[in-house]
Structures are given as C-alpha cells and as structure tokens.
Amino acid sequence: MKRIGLLTSGGDAPGMNAAIRAVVRSGIYFGMEVFGVERGYAGLIEDCVIPMEMRSVSNIVQLGGTKLRSARCLEMLTKEGKQQAVKTLEKYGIEGLVVIGGDGSFRGARALTEEFGVPTIGIPATIDNDIEYTDYALGFDTAVNTCLDIINKLRDTMTSHERISVVEVMGRHCGDIALYSGIASGAEIIVVPEIAFDMGEIIEKINASRANGKHSNIIVVAEGAMSADQFAKQLQASTTYDVRPTCIGHVQRGGSPTMADRMLAAQFGNKAVRLLNEGIGNRAVGIRNNKIIEMDIIEAVSMKKTFNYELYETLQMISM
Ligand code: F6P
DSSP states (O other), X not given: OOEEEEEEOSSOOTTHHHHHHHHHHHHHHTTOEEEEETTHHHHHHTTOEEEEOGGGXXXXXXXXXXXXXXXXXXXXXXXXXXXXXXXXXXXXXXXXXXXXXXXXXXXXXXXXXXXXXXXXXXXXXXXXXXXXXXXXXXXXXXXXHHHHHHHHHHHHHHXXXXXXXXXXXXXXXXOHHHHHHHHHHTOSEEEOTTSOOOHHHHHHHHHHHHHTTOOOEEEEEETTTOOHHHHHHHHHTTOSSOEEEEEOGGGGGOSOOXXXXXXXXXXXXXXXXXXXXXXXXXXXXXXXXXXEEEEEHHHHHHOOOOOOHHHHHHHHHHOO
C-alpha cells in the first residue's frame, strides 16, 4: 500500500493526537504517502483531505483533543454519504484508511469494508472504554485521572463540612469511568447504568460509615445511570447530611494524555500501519492482557461490552 488516510471520529479522547503522530510517522517510515481527513467522516464526505508530513505532527504527542478535529456524522449512515466518502478516497488514491474513534466510528469503518471493500483499521479511542474486544481504549486512563484529581479536591471540602459529594462522570451506557475513578478515589458508592441501585441501601451504607467515624462521603454516578443533580435531590430528601452535586462534564474529555494513553497511542498507531503495509485491512487493534492484539473489525464491532462485576464487588468490600 502506497497511500493511506486517517481520521478521528466521534467524541474526542486524549491520546488521539499521539495516535495521529504514530500513524503518520510509521507511514512515512514505510515510504507511504499519508493523508489526514479533517472532521472525521463528515470531512471524508466533504473532501477535507490534507497531506500529512513528518513535521505536521511535531509537538502534538502531549496535546489533548485532535489536530484533525472530529465530528459525529449521521450522513455516514446513509447510502449516499458512504458513496461520497468512497469517492473522496478514490480521488486521492487512498488505498487504506485508519479510523481512530469509538464504536460508532468503527461501524463506519465496517461499512466501508463490508459494502465497498475499502481496507480499514480501527484504533479504539473513547473515554467511555465501552469497546469489548480491548481492555483499554485511548483516552480512558487520562479521563479517569482527571476525575480523580477533581474528586480529591471535592473530598477536601466535603470533609471540612461533613458533606456528601455526588459526582457525575461520563459514560452513557458504560460505567467504567465511574468504576475505576470510584475505586481509585476511595469513593464509598458508585452508581452505574449496568446495575440497578437502591437508595435505601445507599443511605444505610452512608449511615454506617458515619457511625464508624467517617466525616464525609463520595458517591460517583455515571451519567447513564442518573444526573448528579437528580441523584442529589433524591438523596437529600432522605438524609439529614448535607448533599452537594458536581458534574465533571467535558473537562474529563480534555487535557494532556497520561503515559498510559501515549504508550497505547504509539503502539496502536504503529500496529495499524504495519498491518496496512502488509496489505492487511479490515482489522481492529487493541490491547488484551497487556499485549497488543488485532482482530476482525466486523467481529470487534459485534461484541457486547461486559461489566466487571468483580471490580464492583472489590469496591464494595474495601470502601466503607
Ligand atoms: O462518547 C464519549 C462521551 O464523552 C460520552 O461519555 C458522553 O455521553 C458523550 O460523549 C458526550 O457527547 P457530546 O460531546 O457530543 O455532548
């Protein structure tokens, strides 16, 4: 393969820039011409294609966001949209496409592969970490660390005033951000979309912790389960302790990627281009049990995300 393209799509994730750099530099290493598509699939449909050189990716490894910008593109679900996207690829002679994004973005890649025979490679990037085949997606580690920083600060003020903090983190269908930031911050309770919660039990747990000498409580709620505002209102109606809601929001999507995300980005980006260089497409790269893996992109997209109940139990056993 002599000409490859890459795009970032869907919600941005810290580490996308580091992955762009790895793809471009690996492509140049193999003597390929690399084209960046701006604004995800929307840019592919609208012909926003730029040549990427060695220096186009200088000084971006440490930056959050995505240099190529991103979009959620409904047009890519239509026949006309997909045909237009393929026309753009043909115009530039792009023989293989690297798609950096979440499961929605992978579905676009799958369509290009299945319906038009375009070799694609998916690099998982979503702070939600809701892609089953890979243990981690780019951006998740940074997002959790950002949440931890904020929860640490909340704990200071909550303890001074003996309050309960209800912290809302992202995760529409997947409670991983809540689970990991809950365990790592020492939160007493997490509320996730995968498990129904019982307010009575939560209040019992808070009362028991106070009886055991605790001066404050942290409850991490995933947005897909309930908003912090709503949860705090319900809780406040049944407790005399002072409750304060905080929504972390898009702050957790930005910021400089952690070492873990930069290392993943380097390895995912490099692996994606190694595959294309061998003429292999239609794969998704990921990490499983600390090893970089690849699998069929169609199979990868079809896998249903499972929740780690053992980790959930761990939190319940050690947080009180
Ligand atoms: O997909 C990542 C994510 O950050 C979700 O956690 C969140 O629900 C959603 O994107 C927010 O999307 P937007 O930035 O388009 O409002």
